[in-house]
Amino acid sequence: MFNGVAFTVFIIFFLLVTVLGFVAARWRRGDLNLINEWGLAGRRFGTLVTWFLLGGDLYTAYTFIAVPAAMFGLGVLNGWFAVPYTVLVYPIIYILMPKFWSVCKQRGYVTSADFVKGRFGSNSLAFAMALTGIVATLPYIALQMFGIQVSLAALGIPLTLSVGGLNIDLPLLIAFLVLAAYTYTSGLRAPAMIAMVKDVMIFITLIVILVVIPSKLGGFGAIFTAVSAKHAKSPTTFFQFLSPKQTWAYVTLALGSALALFLYPHSLTSVLSSNSKNVVKRNTALLPIYSLMLGLLALTGYMAIAAHIKPLAPFGANGAVPALINAEFPSWFAGFAFAAISIGALVPASVMSIAAANLFTRNIFKEYINPNASERAESSVAKWASLVLKFGAVLFIIYIPTTQVINFQLLGGIWILQTLPAVFLGLYTNWFNRWALLIGWLVGEVLGTIFFYQAGLKSVFTITIGGLSFPAMYIAFSMIILNLVLAIILTPLFNVIGLRRGSDVTAPTDYDVEEALPVEVGKEALG
Amino acid sequence: MSSQPQTQPQRRGRSWLRIFLLIPFIALLYPPFYNTANPTFIGMPFLYWYSLLWIIITAIITAVLYFLGA
Numbered sequence: 001m002f003n004g005v006a007f008t009v010f011i012i013f014f015l016l017v018t019v020l021g022f023v024a025a026r027w028r029r030g031d032l033n034l035i036n037e038w039g040l041a042g043r044r045f046g047t048l049v050t051w052f053l054l055g056g057d058l059y060t061a062y063t064f065i066a067v068p069a070a071m072f073g074l075g076v077l078n079g080w081f082a083v084p085y086t087v088l089v090y091p092i093i094y095i096l097m098p099k100f101w102s103v104c105k106q107r108g109y110v111t112s113a114d115f116v117k118g119r120f121g122s123n124s125l126a127f128a129m130a131l132t133g134i135v136a137t138l139p140y141i142a143l144q145m146f147g148i149q150v151s152l153a154a155l156g157i158p159l160t161l162s163v164g165g166l167n168i169d170l171p172l173l174i175a176f177l178v179l180a181a182y183t184y185t186s187g188l189r190a191p192a193m194i195a196m197v198k199d200v201m202i203f204i205t206l207i208v209i210l211v212v213i214p215s216k217l218g219g220f221g222a223i224f225t226a227v228s229a230k231h232a233k234s235p236t237t238f239f240q241f242l243s244p245k246q247t248w249a250y251v252t253l254a255l256g257s258a259l260a261l262f263l264y265p266h267s268l269t270s271v272l273s274s275n276s277k278n279v280v281k282r283n284t285a286l287l288p289i290y291s292l293m294l295g296l297l298a299l300t301g302y303m304a305i306a307a308h309i310k311p312l313a314p315f316g317a318n319g320a321v322p323a324l325i326n327a328e329f330p331s332w333f334a335g336f337a338f339a340a341i342s343i344g345a346l347v348p349a350s351v352m353s354i355a356a357a358n359l360f361t362r363n364i365f366k367e368y369i370n371p372n373a374s375e376r377a378e379s380s381v382a383k384w385a386s387l388v389l390k391f392g393a394v395l396f397i398i399y400i401p402t403t404q405v406i407n408f409q410l411l412g413g414i415w416i417l418q419t420l421p422a423v424f425l426g427l428y429t430n431w432f433n434r435w436a437l438l439i440g441w442l443v444g445e446v447l448g449t450i451f452f453y454q455a456g457l458k459s460v461f462t463i464t465i466g467g468l469s470f471p472a473m474y475i476a477f478s479m480i481i482l483n484l485v486l487a488i489i490l491t492p493l494f495n496v497i498g499l500r501r502g503s504d505v506t507a508p509t510d511y512d513v514e515e516a517l518p519v520e521v522g523k524e525a526l527g
Numbered sequence: 528m529s530s531q532p533q534t535q536p537q538r539r540g541r542s543w544l545r546i547f548l549l550i551p552f553i554a555l556l557y558p559p560f561y562n563t564a565n566p567t568f569i570g571m572p573f574l575y576w577y578s579l580l581w582i583i584i585t586a587i588i589t590a591v592l593y594f595l596g597a
Contacts, residue, residue: 083582
């Protein structure tokens with residue numbers, strides 16, 4: 001049912017944000033034709049902007065749509081693991097990211113592949129990292145697109161428009177074009193600026209939901225009673241508590257996702273755009289505010305159960321929370337909430353495509369296609385790549401079933417986690433032989449993808465070798481163990497048979513630099 | 528670069544404090560310990576509010592470490 005009021009409110013906020021994106025191009029102006037400026041905003045973001053930017057690109061349609069949907073449809077294992085996941089990610093960042101920021105600042109690296117190339121002296125390994133970063137980001141961008149699609153459908157916008165026999169998703173196309181246009185014109189500045197507005201909108205939405213819905217439903221006690229009843233009705237598919245068999249899956253989903261998050265190009269981009277190591281550290285104490293929001297939003301999936309919501313027709317469990325918002329709130333507020341969710345998906349989609357574009361430009365285009373490209377040409381290629389990659393993401397939505405859309409993100413996690421030995425362990429040691437790392441990576445990626453497929457496009461799989469079967473685990477986790485074991489066994493072996501190690505161009509002091517040169521920061525901050 | 532030599536020894540001296548960052552891992556990665564309904568809090572089973580509580584505790588741990596310069 002098309003809802004005029006909701007739609008009007010939605011459009012107003014959407015336009016407001018679009019205008020902001022274009023204004024952002026002029027904010028703290030730098031030469032956007034240089035990739036350092038377009039893609040890292042000149043590395044001069046302070047604590048607050050970094051907080052909004054990281055929050056904006058880590059808490060996404062994953063938080064608003066995928067996790068609540070998993071809670072609604074399957075319960076604790078598939079949804080609630082996201083809480084330990086987003087708790088454990090911060091101690092990991094606190095330890096690793098200052099080092100990463102430091103070496104990248106010191107050596108002028110823009111991507112993890114740049115770092116790996118410098119650390120292990122291997123072009124093929126750098127290529128593998130870049131390729132993984134780009135491919136793993138696509139399903140994650142796809143998840144964001146899907147979030148926008150669901151919000152628009154919840155407003156009652158007809159989803160398909162037939163043009164010459166082709167079914168075109170018109171609203172999605174418009175949103176996509178707006179996003180693409182301002183990402184193209186203002187680079188990382190656009191999403192950072194929008195992130196602030198988006199977060200304010202999201203926090204308002206969340207607070208209103210938490211104040212209104214539980215009291216309408218008779219408190220959390222009543223909500224969890226309804227959840228128990230759902231488990232009693234479908235004891236094999238829906239769980240309020242972990243069954244003993246699910247322990248391993250729950251733990252590995254949480255730990256695997258936590259380790260994977262800061263290997264994604266977009267997370268690293270946001271870290272690198274901050275102006276000092278301390279900004280990064282400070283943020284590990286501030287970002288959990290978002291994790292709390294994620295946890296509370298996850299519970300909206302349970303609220304939808306207690307409210308006996310019938311999910312929005314074509315979206316299955318993913319349509320539960322949008323239907324809950326429609327059912328419990330006046331249409332003007334529903335319009336506001338859907339605008340918040342859509343923009344909450346646009347921001348990360350934009351940062352993700354910028355980050356993946358940086359990877360393509362620096363580590364594939366400049367490396368293999370045109371090594372002599374000027375900085376200006378580099379920037380222009382990155383802008384075009386960001387556009388093309390967004391189309392790539394759309395293909396994922398079209399061809400992979402969206403029933404449990406959280407699997408999009410988890411698939412990205414399987415792929416990106418395999419870069420951990422080179423990137424994270426590389427921050428500590430150059431002990432590994434580059435070829436050993438490459439083989440570990442390759443085996444992890446190939447087997448991981450096969451297992452994901454065998455599991456029925458799901459991310460938890462029981463590996464059986466001969467008669468021995470391991471407990472069901474997140475594939476990313478089992479594969480990173482295999483990957484590491486291979487890298488550790490093959491390194492001494494390859495050294496012995498004479499496969500040459502690469503030379504490490506970084507110096508031990510590179511990993512401990514305090515901040516960006518103060519001259520650069522001070523001047524620009526005033527301007 | 529020039530301020531590095533002064534700040535480094537102090538930070539190095541306190542980096543052992545980072546061992547406290549292991550606490551959340553121990554608290555959350557053994558679910559049998561908290562996978563229960565009781566005690567409840569504002570109607571939420573233990574599993575749920577315990578997990579949420581660790582978001583806050585972990586944030587406090589990292590904040591304290593940051594201020595101590597670890």
